[in-house]
Amino acid sequence: MKKRLVVLTGAGISAESGLQVFRGSGGMWNDYDVSVVASIDGWHSDPALVQEFYNQRRAELEKAEPNAAHKILAELESDFDVQIITQNVDNLHERAGSTKVLHLHGELTKARSSINPDEICEIGYRPIEHGEKSNDGTILRPNIVWFGEDVPMIYPAANLAKTADILLIVGTSLNVYPAASLLVYARRDVPIYLIDPNEVTYAEDRDITFIREKATVGMEQVRELLLRKFFEN
Ligand code: OAD
Numbered sequence: 001m002k003k004r005l006v007v008l009t010g011a012g013i014s015a016e017s018g019l020q021v022f023r024g025s026g027g028m029w030n031d032y033d034v035s036v037v038a039s040i041d042g043w044h045s046d047p048a049l050v051q052e053f054y055n056q057r058r059a060e061l062e063k064a065e066p067n068a069a070h071k072i073l074a075e076l077e078s079d080f081d082v083q084i085i086t087q088n089v090d091n092l093h094e095r096a097g098s099t100k101v102l103h104l105h106g107e108l109t110k111a112r113s114s115i116n117p118d119e120i121c122e123i124g125y126r127p128i129e130h131g132e133k134s135n136d137g138t139i140l141r142p143n144i145v146w147f148g149e150d151v152p153m154i155y156p157a158a159n160l161a162k163t164a165d166i167l168l169i170v171g172t173s174l175n176v177y178p179a180a181s182l183l184v185y186a187r188r189d190v191p192i193y194l195i196d197p198n199e200v201t202y203a204e205d206r207d208i209t210f211i212r213e214k215a216t217v218g219m220e221q222v223r224e225l226l227l228r229k230f231f232e233n
Contacts, residue, residue, distance in 0.1 A: 007170065015215070058126070083100045089105055193222050
């Protein structure tokens, strides 16, 4: 039976595909007020501005391509049961060929009813028009989990983390909860690898192999490490 490799990814894995991270220098939240464009209160105050923000993100995503880090994760499915938990709302893991991807914070290529989170439709890369309606007659909104909203996918994500044989964290500042808490659920004996070119602080007292590289370089190293550890005697 294949070992289960649970991977938590954040904006950093898509940085080399040209998508902006959120925090730190060059981060999106330096240019936009997160409480205006990515919170449920922001949506209620100015839905047109929020739609425009996500319409732009969707148009950017259409032009972006998966990078080597996304592709290595897809390739690792040959040797491991790879389960990706992503905070990203892009679809670059799927486009690289990963088959098990859980989106904690929603997906740009889907839209939903304003009152029913389960009334979801595919919209691809097209903009949501101002005033466009969902099937239930409410205003169609981006299928994004905003600050101030529940994160229902955290429960299946925590269950995956509990069953991990290996945990890998790539390109997340671990600033946003509950995603950052997933580390807690991994068994104590599970090897944990973290790839990030910058220092990352985590609250949990765990022994973590920190690979201080960009995702594309770090993923190549982790692939080597995993294949050596689990397939060479
Ligand atoms: P952040 O922007 O907080 O963190 C991105 C991380 O990626 C940082 O630790 C960077 O050092 C790292 N990074 C930068 N370039 C990289 C590269 N080439 N390779 C690998 N890592 C790199 O993004 P997240 O942690 O994903 O939520 O943010 C979590 C959530 O906060 C997002 O899902 C989003 C945001 O607000 C919502 O909008 C709801």
